[in-house]
Amino acid sequence: MTIEHNQLRLLPSVDDLLQFPAAHTLIVRFSRPLVVRAVRASLAQARVTIRTGGLCPPAETLLAEAQAHLSQEQQAQLRPLINATGVIINTNLGRAPLSQAALQAVQQVASGYSNLEYELAEGERGSRHTHVRALLQELTGAEAAIVTNNNAAAILLSLSTLAQGREVVISRGQLVEIGGGFRVPDVMLQSGCQLIEVGTTNRTRIHDYAAALSERTALLLTVHPSNFLITGFTESTPLSALTQLAHERGLLVMDDLGSGCLLNSEQYGLSHEPTPQESLAAGADVVCFSGDKLLGGPQAGLIVGKAESVARIAKHPLMRAVRIDKMTLAALEATLRHYQRGEANTHIPIWRMISARPERLASRIHTWITRLQEQGLVARTQRGESTVGGGSLPGETLPTTLLALDAARISIPLTEMAKRLRLRHTPVITRISRDTLLLDPRTVFEEQDEEVIRALLEASQ
Numbered sequence: 001m002t003i004e005h006n007q008l009r010l011l012p013s014v015d016d017l018l019q020f021p022a023a024h025t026l027i028v029r030f031s032r033p034l035v036v037r038a039v040r041a042s043l044a045q046a047r048v049t050i051r052t053g054g055l056c057p058p059a060e061t062l063l064a065e066a067q068a069h070l071s072q073e074q075q076a077q078l079r080p081l082i083n084a085t086g087v088i089i090n091t092n093l094g095r096a097p098l099s100q101a102a103l104q105a106v107q108q109v110a111s112g113y114s115n116l117e118y119e120l121a122e123g124e125r126g127s128r129h130t131h132v133r134a135l136l137q138e139l140t141g142a143e144a145a146i147v148t149n150n151n152a153a154a155i156l157l158s159l160s161t162l163a164q165g166r167e168v169v170i171s172r173g174q175l176v177e178i179g180g181g182f183r184v185p186d187v188m189l190q191s192g193c194q195l196i197e198v199g200t201t202n203r204t205r206i207h208d209y210a211a212a213l214s215e216r217t218a219l220l221l222t223v224h225p226s227n228f229l230i231t232g233f234t235e236s237t238p239l240s241a242l243t244q245l246a247h248e249r250g251l252l253v254m255d256d257l258g259s260g261c262l263l264n265s266e267q268y269g270l271s272h273e274p275t276p277q278e279s280l281a282a283g284a285d286v287v288c289f290s291g292d293k294l295l296g297g298p299q300a301g302l303i304v305g306k307a308e309s310v311a312r313i314a315k316h317p318l319m320r321a322v323r324i325d326k327m328t329l330a331a332l333e334a335t336l337r338h339y340q341r342g343e344a345n346t347h348i349p350i351w352r353m354i355s356a357r358p359e360r361l362a363s364r365i366h367t368w369i370t371r372l373q374e375q376g377l378v379a380r381t382q383r384g385e386s387t388v389g390g391g392s393l394p395g396e397t398l399p400t401t402l403l404a405l406d407a408a409r410i411s412i413p414l415t416e417m418a419k420r421l422r423l424r425h426t427p428v429i430t431r432i433s434r435d436t437l438l439l440d441p442r443t444v445f446e447e448q449d450e451e452v453i454r455a456l457l458e459a460s461q
């Protein structure tokens with residue numbers, strides 16, 4: 001009892017601790033109130049330790065604890081990580097990383113004022129929608145273009161404008177859930193249009209659509225199935241046949257492409273991903289797609305199509321609620337310029353990852369293994385598959401070389417190892433398959449290689 005009492009009396013006061021130079025450094029970095037709070041927390045912890053039989057810690061220890069607490073607490077909640085999963089476009093991990101040019105554009109536009117809605121030539125109010133219009137027209141061949149906050153918003157806005165209170169005909173095979181609970185039928189309901197399902201899950205023919213048309217029909221909707229494949233006995237109607245049918249009846253066709261790939265995916269060893277150019281050439285009135293999937297830009301919804309439909313969409317009151325932000329617009333313009341200059345595959349991170357040379361991936365893994373081996377951590381290579389992800393190219397993979405760490409080679413369970421990697425200052429996200437921890441270099445930027453090696457060495461200790 002008396003020992004405990006003596007130890008408690010030895011504890012310094014908050015003011016005593018704040019006199020130390022180490023405390024002063026913390027105050028400069030984190031502010032006085034936050035340091036006082038952290039110091040109080042260390043003292044409270046020390047009292048608990050003493051009451052359970054421990055000794056009074058030295059002041060240095062108390063301050064070190066306060067510092068650890070502050071560093072932890074002041075870490076950004078939303079922060080960068082290293083994606084070693086090999087899934088190139090992963091919604092959970094922030095989808096597409098931006099190009100250097102896109103980042104610079106964001107910084108320049110966001111750190112000061114801009115002509116976001118200002119006509120420089122006239123010195124008058126302008127529209128934020130003019131900045132990427134011409135670029136999108138040039139790249140897709142569209143008559144008109146407008147952008148929103150994301151593709152879900154683009155769909156909601158387009159359907160609300162073009163089909164509210166009327167019927168929208170869609171194939172049963174395209175009533176998909178995209179992820180995060182985004183379901184096509186729900187969005188249609190929110191847009192105030194009535195869903196008319198036609199055909200069957202695996203087969204929908206042109207006469208299924210024709211038979212469903214009535215005087216209440218506003219448009220025919222096609223949706224890219226994105227994250228799944230229906231294989232085997234299947235049949236879908238070509239878009240050109242749908243647009244012909246619709247236009248004969250004075251109706252519209254809207255195509256939700258999901259990813260919206262501006263490049264020819266077949267040139268990268270992938271199957272064909274439909275492009276907005278093709279949908280427009282097939283006669284679609286409105287085509288919408290995401291900015292942060294295969295486009296490789298910021299979160300945005302791109303709407304391209306016929307001048308008349310896009311003009312109506314632009315005037316809808318919901319447009320204001322789903323409008324794009326200036327930082328996004330800056331990043332989007334810079335991203336689209338890479339396509340205009342024909343440098344998308346060398347400047348846009350996701351396209352660099354997609355087109356990474358297999359020999360290069362293998363040689364990086366060999367370097368990783370050598371470096372780990374030098375420190376006594378034994379790993380091996382394993383052939384694997386990277387995936388494009390992001391609701392594009394379902395089932396499509398790219399051959400890669402993985403770093404494989406076998407459970408038998410490390411002293412801690414693999415789940416613990418993966419957790420330690422996730423809980424680092426810069427988390428490293430890996431995957432476990434059977435008894436092996438796997439890292440795919442395709443989605444790891446080369447400048448992150450050193451950090452990955454350090455993380456593996458530290459986490460395996």
Ligand SMILES: *Cc1c(COP(=O)(O)O)cnc(C)c1O
Binds near residue numbers: 178223
């Ligand atoms: C991803 C996707 C959406 C939603 O796009 P966001 O940009 O995430 O809002 C809509 N439709 C399809 C087919 C998709 O793949």
